[in-house]
Amino acid sequence: MKKIRDFAIFITINKTYHNIYMKAAIVLAGCGVKDGAEIHEAVMTMYAIDKLGGTYYLFAPNVAQHHVINHITGEEMKESRNVLTEAARIARGKISPLTDYRAEDYDTLIFPGGFGVAKNLCTYAFDGPDCHVDRVVEKVIRSTYSAGKPIGALCISPVLIAKVLGDITVTTGNDRQTAAHIGKLGGKHENREHGVTIDRKNLIVTAPCYMSNATISEIARDAEEVVKALIELTNKKR
Numbered sequence: 210m211k212k213i214r215d216f217a218i219f220i221t222i223n224k225t226y227h228n229i230y231m232k233a234a235i236v237l238a239g240c241g242v243k244d245g246a247e248i249h250e251a252v253m254t255m256y257a258i259d260k261l262g263g264t265y266y267l268f269a270p271n272v273a274q275h276h277v278i279n280h281i282t283g284e285e286m287k288e289s290r291n292v293l294t295e296a297a298r299i300a301r302g303k304i305s306p307l308t309d310y311r312a313e314d315y316d317t318l319i320f321p322g323g324f325g326v327a328k329n330l331c332t333y334a335f336d337g338p339d340c341h342v343d344r345v346v347e348k349v350i351r352s353t354y355s356a357g358k359p360i361g362a363l364c365i366s367p368v369l370i371a372k373v374l375g376d377i378t379v380t381t382g383n384d385r386q387t388a389a390h391i392g393k394l395g396g397k398h399e400n401r402e403h404g405v406t407i408d409r410k411n412l413i414v415t416a417p418c419y420m421s422n423a424t425i426s427e428i429a430r431d432a433e434e435v436v437k438a439l440i441e442l443t444n445k446k447r
Contacts, residue, residue: 237296238325247323253432269296322364371396382417
C-alpha cells in the first residue's frame with residue numbers, strides 16, 4: 210500500500226511540476242465588453258492559469274480602438290482610445306505590445322472574448338465572415354499554430370481563429386448565425402451551452418462563455434476548463 214501511495218504522490222507532484230512551467234500568453238482587445246476585452250473572461254482566465262500552477266503574460270495590439278462605447282447607455286462616445294492603453298487597466302500595467310510576442314517563448318496562446326475582438330482585432334462585427342484581421346494578430350495566430358502550440362479562444366474569439374486558420378472545429382455556443390459564419394470560413398461548429406470543444410488535431414480549445422446566457426461562476430468554469438485542456442495538450446507535447 211505504501212508503494213502505491215508513494216507512486217500516487219509522485220504522479221501528483223510530477224503533474225504539478227509540469228503545470229508550473231506552462232507559460233500562457235493572453236491577448237486582450239481593450240477593456241470592456243462593448244468595445245474591448247470582456248473583463249470577466251479575461252480575469253477568470255488569468256485566475257485559472259494561476260490557480261492551476263501556470264504563469265501568464267498579457268499582450269494587446271498598440272492600435273486605436275474602433276470606437277468607445279458608454280457601457281451604461283450603449284451609446285458611442287466622441288473620444289478615442291488606444292487598445293494597449295485600455296488593456297493595461299486589466300493587466301495592472303503589466304502588459305506588452307503584441308508585436309513583442311514570439312511563439313517560441315510561450316506554451317499556449319489565449320484570446321478572451323468581448324466585442325473588441327470583433328472590432329479591434331478584426332472587423333467581424335461589421336463585415337461578418339468577409340472581415341479583415343489585424344496584420345499583427347494574424348501573424349501571432351499563424352506563428353503559434355505553425356509552432357504546434359495550442360490556442361484557446363473564449364466567447365466570440367473562435368470566429369477570429371477560424372478566419373485565420375479555416376478548417377478547425379470550435380464552439381461559440383448555440384447562435385445559428387455565428388455557427389453559419391464559421392462554416393463559411395471553412396470551420397466546423399459544435400453547439401453547446403457551456404463547456405469546451407477540443408480540436409485535438411489542430412490543438413484548438415474553445416468555450417462559449419458569454420456567447421451563452423451565463424453567470425460569472427459559469428464563466429469561471431468555462432475559463433478553467435479551457436486552461437485545463439490547454440495544460441493537457443501542452444504536457445502531451447513534452
